[in-house]
Every structure is written in structure tokens, then in C-alpha cells.
Amino acid sequence: MKYLIKTYGCQMNVHESEKLAGILENMGYKVCEDEKDADLILFNTCAIRESAEQKIFAHIGELKKLKAQKKDMIIAICGCMSQQTGYPENILKKFPFVDIIFGTHNISELEDFILKRKSLKKKVVDIKENEDISNRDLMPKKRTSGINAWVNIMYGCNNFCTYCIVPYVRGREVSRPINDIKKEVENVVKEGYKQVTLLGQNVNSYGNDVGDENVNFANLLKTLDEIEGDFRLTFMTSHPKDISKEVIDIIAGSKHILHYLHLPVQSGSDKVLKAMNRRYTAENYFEKIEYAKSKIPDIEFSSDIIVGFPGETEEDFNDTMELVKKVQYEQLFMFIYSKRKGTVAEKMGNQVDLATKKDRLKRLIALQNEIGSKVAEKYIGKTVDVLVSDVHPKKQGYLIGTTFTNKNVNFAGDRSLIGKTVKVKIQSSKLTVLYGIMEEN
Numbered sequence: 001m002k003y004l005i006k007t008y009g010c011q012m013n014v015h016e017s018e019k020l021a022g023i024l025e026n027m028g029y030k031v032c033e034d035e036k037d038a039d040l041i042l043f044n045t046c047a048i049r050e051s052a053e054q055k056i057f058a059h060i061g062e063l064k065k066l067k068a069q070k071k072d073m074i075i076a077i078c079g080c081m082s083q084q085t086g087y088p089e090n091i092l093k094k095f096p097f098v099d100i101i102f103g104t105h106n107i108s109e110l111e112d113f114i115l116k117r118k119s120l121k122k123k124v125v126d127i128k129e130n131e132d133i134s135n136r137d138l139m140p141k142k143r144t145s146g147i148n149a150w151v152n153i154m155y156g157c158n159n160f161c162t163y164c165i166v167p168y169v170r171g172r173e174v175s176r177p178i179n180d181i182k183k184e185v186e187n188v189v190k191e192g193y194k195q196v197t198l199l200g201q202n203v204n205s206y207g208n209d210v211g212d213e214n215v216n217f218a219n220l221l222k223t224l225d226e227i228e229g230d231f232r233l234t235f236m237t238s239h240p241k242d243i244s245k246e247v248i249d250i251i252a253g254s255k256h257i258l259h260y261l262h263l264p265v266q267s268g269s270d271k272v273l274k275a276m277n278r279r280y281t282a283e284n285y286f287e288k289i290e291y292a293k294s295k296i297p298d299i300e301f302s303s304d305i306i307v308g309f310p311g312e313t314e315e316d317f318n319d320t321m322e323l324v325k326k327v328q329y330e331q332l333f334m335f336i337y338s339k340r341k342g343t344v345a346e347k348m349g350n351q352v353d354l355a356t357k358k359d360r361l362k363r364l365i366a367l368q369n370e371i372g373s374k375v376a377e378k379y380i381g382k383t384v385d386v387l388v389s390d391v392h393p394k395k396q397g398y399l400i401g402t403t404f405t406n407k408n409v410n411f412a413g414d415r416s417l418i419g420k421t422v423k424v425k426i427q428s429s430k431l432t433v434l435y436g437i438m439e440e441n
């Protein structure tokens with residue numbers, strides 16, 4: 001029995017697919033690469049933008065022929081797209097050959113769904129509103145991200161940014177108990193993982209649902225940083241309104257936490273930020289960046305930006321360009337605003353036309369290419385500690401790795417170095433990537 005999981009979207013989904021793979025392997029399934037060999041194909045879907053949905057629909061549609069030839073093959077759909085109101089019905093109407101649909105709150109029941117499908121010969125559609133999250137992390141995990149181990153610290157989001165579908169499909173914030181997280185991190189470090197990435201939609205509000213002031217993100221970081229062993233620690237995603245000075249101080253004084261912060265700003269215009277319900281101003285945001293730079297001089301930042309949010313004028317867009325210039329991000333993830341059903345922004349009257357959105361995106365990308373290149377050039381001539389993550393996917397004899405500031409580095413070396421930290425002298429750079437030569441270690 002063979003399975004294949006197709007994962008779309010964010011790191012949260014990547015990690016949830018590792019949990020789903022764990023369940024399947026426990027049931028005796030073995031992973032395969034080719035759809036034709038699979039007895040079960042599972043789509044772990046994303047709903048963040050319309051483009052993600054279109055891509056997923058196209059991929060599901062491509063399976064129609066294969067399923068007609070292989071009637072016993074199970075096709076299952078889960079994740080954020082399944083969880084949206086009306087979607088399970090639409091998926092089945094469009095793709096009647098789909099066997100199982102479940103949502104984001106019941107992934108731990110995958111085995112039951114498969115057994116039901118097999119014994120009752122009936123389609124299984126099961127979307128829940130919430131689950132006991134302790135189940136989810138009791139599941140076996142098949143980690144597939146090389147030397148990095150993802151660790152969930154919380155689920156859901158309470159923020160309701162007006163463009164975003166996440167709070168509707170992932171529910172309210174629920175934090176995992178600190179001791180469970182600590183145990184998981186200790187275990188993965190013992191197992192030899194060299195980087196631990198903590199996951200949550202808004203990690204800075206960790207513990208807010210617990211009602212004990214000692215349970216917060218700063219204390220969690222402090223506790224995890226005290227764990228003995230050779231590992232790097234990082235986290236995503238932070239919300240600018242919630243990240244505290246204390247968290248930055250802890251990073252500054254820590255042993256394991258990367259000097260890198262992904263801090264999505266979304267826009268540099270106060271008017272747009274307000275309409276987005278982000279609850280900070282460009283100035284508040286920049287103060288936090290400045291504070292972090294003062295405490296951690298070599299820190300690098302990355303961010304997410306949406307262009308063409310309803311009502312965004314040329315002036316608003318210019319405010320975004322100005323903020324980007326001020327911060328000097330190492331990397332930006334830039335998106336064209338996409339209307340999401342059921343969100344507040346969907347009903348805003350002043351939508352921006354597609355040509356303007358595309359033009360703004362192009363200008364922002366051009367600016368960031370310049371800035372990103374400049375940030376990378378700073379490293380030329382320096383010797384940096386690089387954690388080797390893998391062999392280069394294309395260049396034989398080359399390795400890839402990251403600096404303590406999360407910059408990607410390419411250099412020649414042997415695969416036996418994967419998982420080790422080596423010294424690399426940086427010689428050149430191209431956009432965000434650094435190229436160097438390994439020094440005697």
C-alpha cells in the first residue's frame with residue numbers, strides 16, 4: 001500500500017502533512033513519488049489566496065483519468081480549503097471521484113476515515129469545528145524537513161485581519177502546554193535535529209488563552225533556550241502588535257535563537273493598516289525594528305506585504321515603498337491582494353483593479369531586489385558559521401546551509417557535513433543567496 005501527500009501553503013501545512021504521513025505509515029502505508037503507484041493520494045490544501053485554490057483544483061482535476069483506471073485508489077482532501085463553508089459540497093460536485101474530505105480540526109482521525117471509506121464503500125465527508133488539540137500532537141510524526149524539526153506551539157488565530165481567511169478555517173487560538181512543547185523540543189534535539197522551528201499563526205500571543213501571566217511567549221523562549229544541546233531555535237509567525245521588548249531581549253541574550261525575525265508588516269500606510277485591522281502604525285512597527293537592531297546588531301528581517309488592498313492609493317503604496325527602504329529587509333514575501341469569501345475586506349467597495357495591483361507588485365519586487373542584494377553584499381569578505389542543511393539540489397559537489405542570521409549560503413563540500421556547523425568565507429552574492437568557500441574547520 002502506497003501513499004502520496006501533496007502539500008500546499010505554509011509551514012503549518014508542511015508540518016501537518018508530517019503528522020498525516022505518520023498516521024499512514026503506522027497503518028502500513030509506504031510513501032511513493034509517482035501518482036500512478038499510489039493507493040492513496042491526499043491533498044493538504046491552502047485557502048490563503050485564490051491562486052492557491054486554482055492550482056489545487058487543477059491538480060485534483062488531473063487525477064480523473066487515473067482514478068477511472070484505478071477505482072480502488074483513495075483520493076482525500078483536507079486542510080484549509082476543505083474547512084471553508086460550502087467547499088466540501090463544491091469539491092464533490094466538481095470532482096465526484098473524491099473519496100474523503102476532512103478539515104483542519106480532525107486530522108488525527110485520518111485512519112478512521114480511510115477504514116470507513118473501505119468498509120462502508122461510502123464517501124466520507126467530516127468537517128468539525130474544533131477538536132481536543134492534545135490528540136493532534138499525540139500522533140506519530142514522520143519528519144520530512146531534513147535537519148529542521150517543526151514544533152507547533154499553538155493553533156488558530158484570534159486577529160481577524162480583514163483580508164485573511166485563516167481565523168475562519170483554523171478557529172480560535174489554542175496553546176499547547178509548555179511542558180509538552182519542552183518535551184518535544186528535548187526529544188528532537190536528542191534525535192539529532194539541528195534546528196527547531198516553533199510554529200503558530202501568531203506566536204507572540206502564545207499562552208493568552210491560558211489565563212496565567214507566566215505562560216507567555218517570552219517565558220516559553222527562555223525555557224526552550226535553556227535546553228542543552230547543539231541546535232538552533234527559531235519561530236514563525238510574529239505579529240508586530242504583540243512582539244514585546246522582552247522577547248527581543250531574550251533573543252539578544254540567548255544561545256540558540258537565530259538573529260532573524262520574520263515580522264509581516266503588510267503595508268506601510270497607516271490608513272491601510274487600520275482598514276486591515278492590524279492594530280499598529282508604521283511608526284510603531286519601525287520602533288520595534290529599531291529596538292531589535294539596537295539590541296541585536298546583526299539581526300536580519302523578513303516580511304510579508306500585500307499590495308492592492310481595497311482603498312490603497314498611490315500615496316499609500318508609496319508609504320509601503322518608503323518603509324521597505326527604511327527597514328532594509330533581507331527578504332520580502334510579496335502578494336497581490338486576493339478577495340476571500342466571508343472576510344470583511346471582501347465587502348469593501350473600493351477594490352483596486354488588477355493592472356494597478358500588478359504594477360505595484362512589480363515596482364515593489366524591483367525595489368526589494370535592490371535592497372536584498374545590498375543586504376547580502378554586506379557579508380562579502382566575512383567568515384560566517386553555516387549550519388549545513390543539505391546537498392545543493394542542482395549543483396553536484398555543493399552544499400546549502402544557513403547563517404545564524406538565516407541567510408542562505410552555497411559552497412563546495414561533502415554531504416558528510418550535513419547537520420554540522422562549518423566556517424565559510426563569503427566571496428560573492430546574488431539576490432538573497434551568499435556564495436563562499438569553506439575554511440579549515
Ligand code: 5AD
Nearest residue numbers: 163164264304305306335336337338
Ligand atoms: N490576499 C493576499 N495575501 C494574503 N495574505 C493573507 N491573506 C491574503 C489575501 N487575502 C498574505 C499575508 C500573510 C501571508 C501568509 O499571506 O501577507 O502574512
Ligand code: SF4
Nearest residue numbers: 157159160161164166
Ligand atoms: Fe491572518 Fe492576521 Fe491571523 Fe496572520 S494574524 S493568520 S494575517 S488573521
